[in-house]
Amino acid sequence: MKPGHKFLFGAVLIVGSVSLLMFQGVKETGVYFLTPTELASKTSADPTFHNVGVKMGARVVPGSVHRDAATQTVDFQVTDGAKVYPVTYRGIVPDTFTDASDIEVVVEGRLGTDGVFHATDVLAKCGSRYEAVPKA
Amino acid sequence: MTLLGQFALWVALLIGSFGAILSFSGRWQDRPDLERVVIRSVYAVAAAMLVASISLWKGLFAHDFNIEYVAAYTSRNLPTYYIVSAFWAGQKGSLLFWAVVLSCFASVAQLLTSRRYADLLPYVAGVTSTVVVFFISVMLFSANPFQRLGFTPEDGRGLNPQLQNVGMVMHPPMLYLGYISITIPFAFAVAALLRRQMGSGWIVAIRKWTLVSWVFLSIGIVLGMWWAYVELGWGGYWAWDPVENASLLPWLTMTAFLHSVMIQEKRGMLKRWNVALIIATFLLSIFGTFITRSGVIASVHSFTQSNVGYFFLAFLLTAGILSFTLLYTRWPSLEPEAKLESMLSREAAFLFNNLALVGIAFSVLWGTLFPILSEAVRGTKITVGPPFFNRVNVPLGLFLLALTGIGPLIAWRKASARNLQRQFTFPVGFGLLVAAGLLIDGMRDFYVILAIALGAFVLGTVLQEFFRGVRARRRMHGESVPAALFNLIARNRRRYGGYVVHVGILMMFVAFTGMAFRVDKEATLKPGESVTMKSPYGGTYKLTHLGVSQYNALNRVVSAAAVQVELDGKPMGVMKSEKRQHVDSFGRPTFEPSTEVAIQSGLREDLYIVYAGSVDGTEEAVYRFTINPLVWWVWYGGIVLVLGGILTMWPGGGGIAETRRTQAGYEATLIGAEAV
Numbered sequence: 001m002k003p004g005h006k007f008l009f010g011a012v013l014i015v016g017s018v019s020l021l022m023f024q025g026v027k028e029t030g031v032y033f034l035t036p037t038e039l040a041s042k043t044s045a046d047p048t049f050h051n052v053g054v055k056m057g058a059r060v061v062p063g064s065v066h067r068d069a070a071t072q073t074v075d076f077q078v079t080d081g082a083k084v085y086p087v088t089y090r091g092i093v094p095d096t097f098t099d100a101s102d103i104e105v106v107v108e109g110r111l112g113t114d115g116v117f118h119a120t121d122v123l124a125k126c127g128s129r130y131e132a133v134p135k136a
Numbered sequence: 137m138t139l140l141g142q143f144a145l146w147v148a149l150l151i152g153s154f155g156a157i158l159s160f161s162g163r164w165q166d167r168p169d170l171e172r173v174v175i176r177s178v179y180a181v182a183a184a185m186l187v188a189s190i191s192l193w194k195g196l197f198a199h200d201f202n203i204e205y206v207a208a209y210t211s212r213n214l215p216t217y218y219i220v221s222a223f224w225a226g227q228k229g230s231l232l233f234w235a236v237v238l239s240c241f242a243s244v245a246q247l248l249t250s251r252r253y254a255d256l257l258p259y260v261a262g263v264t265s266t267v268v269v270f271f272i273s274v275m276l277f278s279a280n281p282f283q284r285l286g287f288t289p290e291d292g293r294g295l296n297p298q299l300q301n302v303g304m305v306m307h308p309p310m311l312y313l314g315y316i317s318i319t320i321p322f323a324f325a326v327a328a329l330l331r332r333q334m335g336s337g338w339i340v341a342i343r344k345w346t347l348v349s350w351v352f353l354s355i356g357i358v359l360g361m362w363w364a365y366v367e368l369g370w371g372g373y374w375a376w377d378p379v380e381n382a383s384l385l386p387w388l389t390m391t392a393f394l395h396s397v398m399i400q401e402k403r404g405m406l407k408r409w410n411v412a413l414i415i416a417t418f419l420l421s422i423f424g425t426f427i428t429r430s431g432v433i434a435s436v437h438s439f440t441q442s443n444v445g446y447f448f449l450a451f452l453l454t455a456g457i458l459s460f461t462l463l464y465t466r467w468p469s470l471e472p473e474a475k476l477e478s479m480l481s482r483e484a485a486f487l488f489n490n491l492a493l494v495g496i497a498f499s500v501l502w503g504t505l506f507p508i509l510s511e512a513v514r515g516t517k518i519t520v521g522p523p524f525f526n527r528v529n530v531p532l533g534l535f536l537l538a539l540t541g542i543g544p545l546i547a548w549r550k551a552s553a554r555n556l557q558r559q560f561t562f563p564v565g566f567g568l569l570v571a572a573g574l575l576i577d578g579m580r581d582f583y584v585i586l587a588i589a590l591g592a593f594v595l596g597t598v599l600q601e602f603f604r605g606v607r608a609r610r611r612m613h614g615e616s617v618p619a620a621l622f623n624l625i626a627r628n629r630r631r632y633g634g635y636v637v638h639v640g641i642l643m644m645f646v647a648f649t650g651m652a653f654r655v656d657k658e659a660t661l662k663p664g665e666s667v668t669m670k671s672p673y674g675g676t677y678k679l680t681h682l683g684v685s686q687y688n689a690l691n692r693v694v695s696a697a698a699v700q701v702e703l704d705g706k707p708m709g710v711m712k713s714e715k716r717q718h719v720d721s722f723g724r725p726t727f728e729p730s731t732e733v734a735i736q737s738g739l740r741e742d743l744y745i746v747y748a749g750s751v752d753g754t755e756e757a758v759y760r761f762t763i764n765p766l767v768w769w770v771w772y773g774g775i776v777l778v779l780g781g782i783l784t785m786w787p788g789g790g791g792i793a794e795t796r797r798t799q800a801g802y803e804a805t806l807i808g809a810e811a812v
Contacts, residue, residue: 006479011491018495018532022502025524033507033517055519069751069758070660092658092748092760095369095730 031055031108036083043111055108056085056117065098074122078105085111089119097124138203138282141191145272145282148184148239151177152269159262174258178246181268182239189236192229192281196222202288205229205281211294212721213691218295221305224312225295227429227444228281233309234425235271238264238316245320245345253341259327260320267319274447291720294691297730300718301367307359311383314353315421318386320345322418322459325411329462334407334469342414343397344785350390351781357383358774369731369746371762372651373770376525381504382424385497389417392493395486395543402548403483404473408463409490411470415459420497422452427504478550485543492536499528534586537645540638541594544601544631563596584649591642598635605632625783633784640777643769650741650766657761660751671703671763673740678702682710684747684755693717697747697757701736711736713747713759741765 032054034042039056043049058078065076074089074097087107096103109119155177164170192205196219201207209222209229224233242264246257275281298304321342328338360383361373374380393413399406426448476483502509503520510518545559571589579585602621605628609620625632653672661667661681669677682698695715701708714732717725734745744762751758 003476003478003484007476007484007487010479010484010488014488014491014495018499018528021528021531022499025499025503025527026506026518026520029523029527030506030510030518030520033519038516069749069756072658072660072758092746092758096728098728 033057033106035080036078036085037080039085039111040083047113050111050113053108053110053120055106057104057106058085060097060103060105078107078117085117086115087117087119087122089122091122093122094124097122138191138195138200138284141188141195142280142282144184144188144191145276148181148188148235149269149272149276151184152181152239152265152272155181156262156265156269159258159265164258171258174261175246178239178242178261178265181265182236182243185232185236185239185268189223189232192232193220193223195282199292201290201292202284203281204283204285207285207289207292209292209295211292211691211726213719214292214295215300215690217305218300221299221308222295224308225299226281228275228279228283230308230312231271231275231279231444232281234312234316235268235275237313238271238319239268241317241320242268242323245323249341253324253338256324256327256331256333256338256341259330260323263323263326264319270447270451274444278444278447291722294718294720294726297692297716297718297727298367301363303359303363303366307356307363310352310359311356314349314351314356314383315386315424317345317349317352318390318418318421321349321414325414326459326462329411329466332466332469334466339397339400339410343394346390346393346397346414346417347781347785350387350394351778351785353383353387353390354774354781355778357387358771358778361774362771365767366733366735369733371654371656371744371746371760371764373767376500376503376522378504379424379428381500382420382427385424385501386417386420388493388497388500389413389420392490392497393417395493396490399483399486405476405483406487407470407472408467411463412460413490413494415456415463418459419452419456420501422448422455426452480546480551480556482543482546482548482551485539485546489536489539489543492532492539496529496532496536499532500525503528530583533645534583534590537587537590537594537642540641541590541597544634544638545597559597559600562600563593566596567593581649581652584652587645587649591646594638594642598639601635602632629786630784633780633782633786636780636783637777638780640773640775640780643773643776647766647769647773650764650769653765655763658759659761660756660758662756666700667761669761669763671741672765675704677743677761677763678705679745679759679761681757681759684750684757689716691718691720693719695747695750697750697759699734699745699759701743708736708743711743711745713745715747715749737768739768742767 032042032052034054034056036056036058039054056078058080061077061079061084065074067074072090072092074091074093075086077084077086079085087109089107089109097105103124106123107117107119108121108123109117111117155174158164158170158177159174164174195203195206196210199206199210199212205226205228206222209226210219214222222229224230242261245260245264249257249260324338324342324345328334360380364375364380365371365373390413393410396406396410396413400410426445429444429448476487478484503524507517507519510516541563542560545563547555567589570592571585574585574588602624605624606617606620609615609624610617613620613623615623655669655672657667657669659667663681663683666678666680669679671677678701680700680702682700684695684697686693686695688694693716696712697714699711699713701711711734713734715729716732717729718727720726731746731748734747736743742764744764746760746762748758748760750756
């Protein structure tokens with residue numbers, strides 16, 4: 001075999017293993033990112049979907065946040081305007097998580113058969129994070 | 137002042153457009169007077185951009201809250217150094233920062249470029265001016281930093297508390313300097329293609345500027361990691377967030393280029409690949425700017441959505457199509473001068489290094505864009521997170537780490553068995569010894585053992601190189617050890633600077649393994665209560681909550697929670713973590729409350745305390761305690777990496793002729809070493 005061919009063989013090996021790693025990585029670690037409406041239609045079409053971990057992007061319903069500091073539990077509701085889900089989360093929420101105004105959150109976890117979303121992670125993104133015009 | 141700033145932007149737009157059009161028309165090629173006009177237009181644009189920047193800074197310092205940007209990012213009680221950094225804290229200001237820095241870089245590049253490549257400069261000017269004009273257009277037509285409000289607020293909103301951090305004063309400009317300076321090597325590459333000058337000389341100018349942006353980008357990335365660790369409070373320094381990935385992408389392709397360019401200089405191979413890498417690096421830097429600003433991919437770091445994204449997308453596509461078309465039309469003239477002779481050669485090692493780096497870049501890009509791709513193809517958004525990136529990149533990264541040791545020592549063209557034995561016996565032995573030590577110590581994590589053993593192998597190769605170099609100098613010139621070491625590095629800056637960079641890299645790789653052993657604990661404690669935690673090294677921490685105190689500081693109300701730390705009964709001091717509510721000069725709250733973490737750093741591990749709040753306003757506090765092993769080594773590794781980079785590009789170390797000479801000198805040292 002010529003060195004050029006050998007190198008080609010090595011290159012194909014590398015490119016192949018990168019592709020394989022990526023393909024498997026997506027298959028095994030990929031997580032659905034859904035809106036509450038999409039989650040509702042998925043679970044009603046296929047009840048086993050309750051067991052699948054998903055991320056849900058929505059807005060917090062203003063005034064719905066209840067914190068229990070002693071057990072470190074936070075309960076709140078999220079909505080995309082059409083469908084509302086109650087969420088329960090145990091742990092420390094980020095600073096940007098408040099129910100003052102329409103903040104966007106991404107909750108990761110599963111939708112229980114009780115209709116409550118059990119979150120394992122809460123990410124909050126304040127819409128005005130970097131760009132905000134002061135209200136006079 | 138805004139009027140002047142606005143005017144300066146328009147002047148720069150007109151002169152820049154004129155210069156770019158004249159440059160690409162090619163009319164200057166036999167008209168020295170027109171050539172001078174093109175060159176001078178670059179200086180004129182830089183001057184106008186400086187005027188615009190000074191007027192924005194004047195507005196910021198004068199607290200002219202009638203300017204929307206000033207009102208949105210500063211307040212009367214903001215410390216002076218944060219007013220300086222407010223310049224680039226927001227979308228609009230950072231666009232101005234980008235444009236002014238690029239125009240200054242373009243001027244410096246013209247001044248520093250030697251006469252040998254002077255005939256490339258008018259085209260270089262054309263490319264840089266086009267990019268500057270693009271940024272000015274975005275400002276004038278979509279995001280004007282000089283926009284006035286219809287009224288004058290009595291105070292501004294102030295700077296986002298998470299940006300009120302020393303690291304954050306330096307992190308964005310460093311990152312921007314890295315991103316921005318990539319335009320210069322890109323411009324030289326395009327100019328060389330346009331002029332059909334495919335000799336090896338122009339690659340020198342490109343390489344030096346690439347090194348400059350590589351160093352800036354490295355500093356920016358490491359500072360960003362530090363900022364995330366200190367300020368974001370989740371306990372880590374790298375989350376594979378889209379914005380972090382965006383800064384890593386051009387760094388990876390640039391690193392690949394800095395290696396493969398050596399093959400082109402030595403052997404005249406890989407010319408097409410190198411040009412493609414430079415183009416890709418430039419496009420990725422624009423892509424990074426695009427995803428931070430467009431809001432197409434959700435990220436904690438991103439600016440809010442705005443139509444600025446469309447400008448960037450259009451620019452990205454146009455620049456990509458034009459530059460790859462140009463490369464395609466010059467394809468035949470970039471014929472390689474040599475062929476690969478053996479798999480056991482430095483050429484082959486560097487080729488694999490490039491494949492691995494580009495492979496990592498591709499997988500990072502893929503993972504970052506996956507939500508969009510999956511939505512477009514399959515109709516559902518699927519996201520991938522850290523597990524995906526770690527899974528793909530840990531094996532690739534370790535492969536790369538191994539090549540870091542092999543590449544610099546293996547012979548060019550074809551390595552003989554003798555070469556392999558002479559160069560690798562000690563480093564491989566050292567690596568195996570370390571692996572055995574870890575196994576005996578009870579370590580069972582495969583990747584951790586592999587990473588540390590490969591790190592030891594690379595360290596072995598570097599030490600061996602320094603040792604042999606010093607010994608040869610001592611023998612030939614009779615120098616003392618420190619003098620020999622100094623001269624060795626000073627005369628071969630590129631070579632030994634590169635080794636120092638490799639040491640920085642291996643320190644970071646070893647430090648990354650520490651994260652596999654982090655320990656987390658959340659607890660709600662009344663004053664006087666304590667909790668214990670076991671360190672991965674075996675010690676036991678006892679953490680006692682002392683109480684919460686409240687006080688007013690300059691521009692914030694602070695609640696500080698104090699924790700007394702003991703390690704195996706030995707007092708380690710009191711650590712204070714804070715919740716801060718920032719206020720404006722009238723005492724009204726601005727922004728959401730922010731957390732200030734407490735960190736006690738050591739060579740072995742960091743203790744990291746987050747005070748998450750109190751229970752119903754009492755002194756009962758909610759904490760998260762984390763033990764992060766080896767984090768300090770990430771920062772030390774970063775410092776070593778940057779120092780190595782600076783050493784490599786320090787002027788006077790040698791152009792291409794010098795490189796050849798030192799290579800020859802190296803052969804001599806090898807013969808000297810062999811004689812033992």
